[in-house]
Amino acid sequence: MQRPIQTASCALVALAFALPAMAQGTASVPNEQFIPVVSYRVGPYAAAGTSVFGGFIDYLNLVNLRDGGINGVKITFEECETSYTVDKGVPCYEKLKNHPPTGASMFTFYSTAISYAVLDRAGVDHVPQVTIVHGRTDASDGSVFPYIFPLVTNYWSADTDIIKFIGMRLGGMDKLKGKKIVHLYLDVAYGKEPNEIFMKQAAMYGFEGKLIPVPPPGTDQQSQWLEIREFAPDYVVVTGYGVMNPAMLKAAARANYPRDHIIGNFWTGSEEDTVPAGEAAVNYISALVNPAGTDFKVVQDIEKYLYAKGLGNMTDKSRIGSVLYNRGIMTGIISVEAIRTAQGKYGKKPLTGEQVRWGLENLNLDDKRIAELGATGLIQPLKVSCSDHEGGGAVKFQQWDGKKWKIISDWIQPDRKLVRDMVEASAAKYAKEKGITPRDCTKGG
Amino acid sequence: MFYREAGQFRTSYHADQRIFPIRQDRLAMGALLLVAFVGVPLFGNEYLFSALLIPWLILSLATLGLNILTGYAGQLSLGTAGFMAVGGFAAFNFQLRTPQIPLLVNFILSGLCAAAVGTAFGLPSLRIKGLYLAVATLASQFFIEWLFTRFGWFSDHSSSGVITAQKMVIAGIGVDTPVRRYVFVLSIVSVLALAAKNLVRSRAGRAWMAVRDMDVAAEVIGIPMLRTKLSAFAVSSFYCGVAGALWVFAYLGSVEPQAFDLDRSFQILTMVIIGGMGSVLGSFLGAGFIILLPLLLQSTMQRVFGNALRPGLEPNIEQFVFGALIIFFLIVEPLGLARLWSVAKEKLRLWPFPH
Numbered sequence: 001m002q003r004p005i006q007t008a009s010c011a012l013v014a015l016a017f018a019l020p021a022m023a024q025g026t027a028s029v030p031n032e033q034f035i036p037v038v039s040y041r042v043g044p045y046a047a048a049g050t051s052v053f054g055g056f057i058d059y060l061n062l063v064n065l066r067d068g069g070i071n072g073v074k075i076t077f078e079e080c081e082t083s084y085t086v087d088k089g090v091p092c093y094e095k096l097k098n099h100p101p102t103g104a105s106m107f108t109f110y111s112t113a114i115s116y117a118v119l120d121r122a123g124v125d126h127v128p129q130v131t132i133v134h135g136r137t138d139a140s141d142g143s144v145f146p147y148i149f150p151l152v153t154n155y156w157s158a159d160t161d162i163i164k165f166i167g168m169r170l171g172g173m174d175k176l177k178g179k180k181i182v183h184l185y186l187d188v189a190y191g192k193e194p195n196e197i198f199m200k201q202a203a204m205y206g207f208e209g210k211l212i213p214v215p216p217p218g219t220d221q222q223s224q225w226l227e228i229r230e231f232a233p234d235y236v237v238v239t240g241y242g243v244m245n246p247a248m249l250k251a252a253a254r255a256n257y258p259r260d261h262i263i264g265n266f267w268t269g270s271e272e273d274t275v276p277a278g279e280a281a282v283n284y285i286s287a288l289v290n291p292a293g294t295d296f297k298v299v300q301d302i303e304k305y306l307y308a309k310g311l312g313n314m315t316d317k318s319r320i321g322s323v324l325y326n327r328g329i330m331t332g333i334i335s336v337e338a339i340r341t342a343q344g345k346y347g348k349k350p351l352t353g354e355q356v357r358w359g360l361e362n363l364n365l366d367d368k369r370i371a372e373l374g375a376t377g378l379i380q381p382l383k384v385s386c387s388d389h390e391g392g393g394a395v396k397f398q399q400w401d402g403k404k405w406k407i408i409s410d411w412i413q414p415d416r417k418l419v420r421d422m423v424e425a426s427a428a429k430y431a432k433e434k435g436i437t438p439r440d441c442t443k444g445g
Numbered sequence: 446m447f448y449r450e451a452g453q454f455r456t457s458y459h460a461d462q463r464i465f466p467i468r469q470d471r472l473a474m475g476a477l478l479l480v481a482f483v484g485v486p487l488f489g490n491e492y493l494f495s496a497l498l499i500p501w502l503i504l505s506l507a508t509l510g511l512n513i514l515t516g517y518a519g520q521l522s523l524g525t526a527g528f529m530a531v532g533g534f535a536a537f538n539f540q541l542r543t544p545q546i547p548l549l550v551n552f553i554l555s556g557l558c559a560a561a562v563g564t565a566f567g568l569p570s571l572r573i574k575g576l577y578l579a580v581a582t583l584a585s586q587f588f589i590e591w592l593f594t595r596f597g598w599f600s601d602h603s604s605s606g607v608i609t610a611q612k613m614v615i616a617g618i619g620v621d622t623p624v625r626r627y628v629f630v631l632s633i634v635s636v637l638a639l640a641a642k643n644l645v646r647s648r649a650g651r652a653w654m655a656v657r658d659m660d661v662a663a664e665v666i667g668i669p670m671l672r673t674k675l676s677a678f679a680v681s682s683f684y685c686g687v688a689g690a691l692w693v694f695a696y697l698g699s700v701e702p703q704a705f706d707l708d709r710s711f712q713i714l715t716m717v718i719i720g721g722m723g724s725v726l727g728s729f730l731g732a733g734f735i736i737l738l739p740l741l742l743q744s745t746m747q748r749v750f751g752n753a754l755r756p757g758l759e760p761n762i763e764q765f766v767f768g769a770l771i772i773f774f775l776i777v778e779p780l781g782l783a784r785l786w787s788v789a790k791e792k793l794r795l796w797p798f799p800h
Contacts, residue, residue, distance in 0.1 A: 050757060081759070086704065087736065088740070089497070098491075103789070112701075117700075119698065120698035120699060148570075189702075190605070313756055432609060
């Protein structure tokens with residue numbers, strides 16, 4: 001009696017392929033600003049995704065509930081699940097970019113792969129992409145990449161920050177001479193980004209640099225740490241992500257390498273990295289672009305306006321105030337403030353992606369504005385310009401005491417000249433390959 | 446009633462050897478091509494082209510490539526994504542270093558590069574079979590990914606190993622809008638699918654199938670193992686290579702070597718199994734099932750539930766439903782969607798008076 005089932009399944013297949021998978025039924029009310037939330041809540045990076053996008057959504061809801069939107073323009077958003085894959089990320093982008101009433105304000109993927117996949121589409125579609133602390137580093141050159149905003153800091157700036165920090169620990173940059181430093185990195189596009197600038201600094205400061213790749217996903221690092229033991233470096237700089245990080249700390253403990261001489265970058269320093277490593281993580285140091293904690297007024301507001309009324313996005317409330325959750329809030333603040341800036345020029349109405357792009361490019365978050373937002377210490381001052389799409393560049397450093405992160409430095413500024421020269425050279429090469437004529441930023445955007 | 450071949454007599458060898466011997470099939474195929482080439486570009490929107498059709502067509506081509514190797518020649522391979530990567534990186538380098546070569550020639554050359562690499566990695570197939578061969582081809586997957594990550598020359602020394610496709614220009618016309626890209630991809634895929642359909646009916650295809658069904662018997666009746674197996678690897682890799690080049694140039698634009706990782710190989714193998722081994726149509730159906738169905742589920746779920754569910758629940762339910770559907774179809778028809786289609790055709794012939 002296979003026949004009825006087969007007939008039914010034939011019909012099902014026919015139906016599946018006949019139904020067009022499109023159309024959006026959401027009704028639009030005019031005075032709304034649409035922000036797409038392309039999140040990932042399933043798959044290997046779900047833990048990070050729920051925190052970052054939870055914080056992002058909570059902040060957008062807070063602005064709506066507490067302030068009644070941005071200058072009276074209500075924020076609407078729609079979530080689209082990417083599962084951290086390009087296959088789903090690109091359709092999400094295509095689906096949401098023309099969302100009513102005025103199209104997507106900007107996209108923030110928090111996935112290097114998806115950011116690359118839609119990089120070329122941004123300029124065609126006139127929708128800016130905000131790649132906060134991820135994505136293409138040389139996109140910091142706004143004259144070649146007018147629609148890409150790697151705000152706050154990038155991998156190269158952060159690498160100079162880290163070397164500077166090591167210099168400070170040693171008691172001066174001249175003390176770096178003759179020292180040995182290893183760069184241990186996840187062997188993917190993201191991990192390789194800092195290599196060039198790391199070796200350049202080795203030549204500049206006279207320390208002996210060594211690059212040691214960890215094949216993804218990075219759970220097995222035995223041979224790498226054997227190599228490190230033989231090399232006996234004074235410091236190990238780590239560019240890792242996901243499961244590589246706790247594995248790295250455990251391997252370091254086995255190799256008996258002092259944890260306070262391992263310095264991770266900002267994707268190598270969240271609770272998700274240290275807690276699974278247990279004792280092995282104690283004293284480990286990492287860079288941070290935003291600290292953890294619930295003491296900030298903005299986080300307390302979120303708890304008061306949202307979670308007290310059961311409107312919060314996080315189901316696991318203990319993760320409110322984690323590094324990644326606060327990074328989501330930071331993303332929310334930057335997005336909302338960019339729209340506010342653009343409203344200053346184009347009027348208090350729903351804006352298009354092109355108009356928001358102007359807002360991002362003229363964003364100026366100074367200490368005063370950050371204090372008004374209740375985010376002092378959560379976010380660094382940002383000043384974006386036509387040529388500089390990075391804005392900040394500084395990082396702080398934190399140390400894990402076994403239970404929580406303790407901040408051990410102030411904002412450390414990068415070696416802007418070195419980074420900028422490399423960014424411009426790399427962006428110029430991209431422009432040449434692609435046949436792009438860079439904008440003239442001296443004329444004002 | 447409408448689909449019956451009564452009265453259609455084949456009176457010449459030519460008529461007997463047509464790809465579609467039944468008139469209704471020919472008409473339907475003609476109509477489908479007409480819709481695909483004229484109707485869709487006229488009435489489709491950007492989302493349809495850039496998010497659904499282009500990736501579906503390209504992955505169908507890659508699936509077709511693997512289907513030639515696994516479905517027709519019976520050689521299990523897990524290196525598909527690696528061969529796609531060879532095609533993609535080759536196309537990028539040809540365009541970069543010899544920009545005077547026309548784009549279509551460039552794509553053919555890239556396919557040939559992939560074919561050469563595929564043939565080299567197909568050599569173990571002369572000694573080992575089945576799962577052991579799959580493990581051997583796994584080596585190619587890792588080797589190729591490692592090669593492109595490790596050696597900067599392949600990505601023109603980009604600091605992160607990411608390549609960005611150059612502008613596509615054919616005979617002075619820029620292939621830059623979604624519609625043009627779609628028509629471009631569709632043309633290449635149509636031509637190659639037609640070639641594949643003919644190839645598997647030719648002497649070469651029959652030799653592949655003989656090797657698949659029983660290689661000892663095939664050898665006894667005089668089919669040369671070396672040539673047959675390696676030609677299957679070469680043709681299959683050629684298809685994958687062209688698909689990879691299209692993936693870089695017509696779909697994404699900027700690609701890191703990790704875009705062609707092992708997951709992609711498994712995904713394409715799944716497409717072959719779901720679609721139907723040894724079927725050209727099955728390659729398209731399988732790719733559609735894996736690529737389009739999750740998106741269909743996503744938009745359906747959104748329409749049904751709206752924002753009623755707690756965040757994160759919806760994508761998880763989607764995964765459950767999708768997994769359940771795979772199991773359902775494999776239980777109902779282990780031979781794949783293409784087999785379901787031919788069962789449907791058989792039924793239609795007798796409808797409405799089944800005996």
